[in-house]
Structures are given as C-alpha cells and as structure tokens.
Amino acid sequence: AQSVTQLDSHVSVSEGTPVLLRCNYSSSYSPSLFWYVQHPNKGLQLLLKYTSAATLVKGINGFEAEFKKSETSFHLTKPSAHMSDAAEYFCVVSDSSGGGADGLTFGKGTHLIIQP
C-alpha cells in the first residue's frame, strides 16, 4: 500500500524568500515520486519527478526536490519565491503495489501564497 501526506495545507512566504513544501510518503516498494503544480483555473503540470536515479531532482522554474529514503520524504524547495509561483502543489507517489487503478496516490495539495 502507498500513501502521501502533504504536511501543510497552506504555506505563505514573501517574494524573494525560500520556499519549502513538505511531502512524506509510505510505500512498500521503490517508489516514483512527482510534484505537480496547478495555477488557478488550470490543469496540473509536472514540476519534477524522481524515479530511482539521482536523489536530488531539478525541475522547471527553479524548483528542486530531494528524495530521502531514511526520512520517507520528498520535500519541494526553491531558493527565491516569485509572485508567479502562487499556486496549488501536489505530491504524488507511484509504486508497483498500486495505489488506485491508475497506480497513483495524490496528496491533498499545498496552497502556496506569495506575499509582495
């Protein structure tokens, strides 16, 4: 069985300061992990994914995430927030044990607010 917990439903940061969005997972197998971003009234877009290669994964728009097996975490970071980063972020886990029929388990999302 697999599960995902996004530890914060809302995160607020000032423009130009670092962003940290936290994600913990549980998985019976070697998981693949994803972060997706959803801007208002849009579909989700892939930011980055981990599939058992390098543990530090770089994504689009300056985001990166580090896979830490010992901590079962896959936190998303960015050194300097921009107003355009305001959006909903979803952590997703996939492993061969399932999740749903799609093989995926979605976190409930973190709403990122950027203060000017």
Add this chain to the structure above:
Amino acid sequence: DVKVTQSSRYLVKRTGEKVFLECVQDMDHENMFWYRQDPGLGLRLIYFSYDVKMKEKGDIPEGYSVSREKKERFSLILESASTNQTSMYLCASRWGENTGELFFGEGSRLTVL
C-alpha cells in the same frame, strides 16, 4: 506541443440532466483518466482507461460512466446529474507505465442546480 483538450470549461446543468464531458488528447497515449477535484480532498480518480474500449473503476465511480471508442477520446457521462456532483473535473493522459508523466487538460467546472 502536447495537448489534452476538454471541450467545456464551464457548464451549468439542472438536477437529473444527462451530462457529457469530452476529453481529447493528441499524443497517442494509451492511458486516459478522469479525476474529480474538490477543495481539501485533492484529486480523486473516477475512471481510468488503459486502452480503447477498456476501463477500470477508480475510487469514486458511483453516478458516473465512461466511454472510450477511439484512442484519442475519453468521455465522462453523468447519467442523472445531482447537486453533489458539482465539482471541477480533470482529464489526463499518459503513456502506459505508472512512472510516466500525466498530461492534464485545463478542467471542466460543472455546477448542478
């Protein structure tokens, strides 16, 4: 560019009406999905199709059906719309493996009065 198109961005329907939500992808993807998104609940899988005419129920299939007669098109049907089906509906597609990227449409916001 990769594209998943949901034909209706906003719909308002009355209770008991039959509703069709259409989704078309231009990437020759095998897998297509319908999700429902509600505040605080994240995305929940309604139905999944892994090939033409093939489908599997997701987490919340009750009150919904689907049709996939052609590879590029996946339709979600609400046989008799109810107010608790007011929601954002997201269509997605991907290649066949679970580690693949999902490509999403922009969503269809349905209001049932």
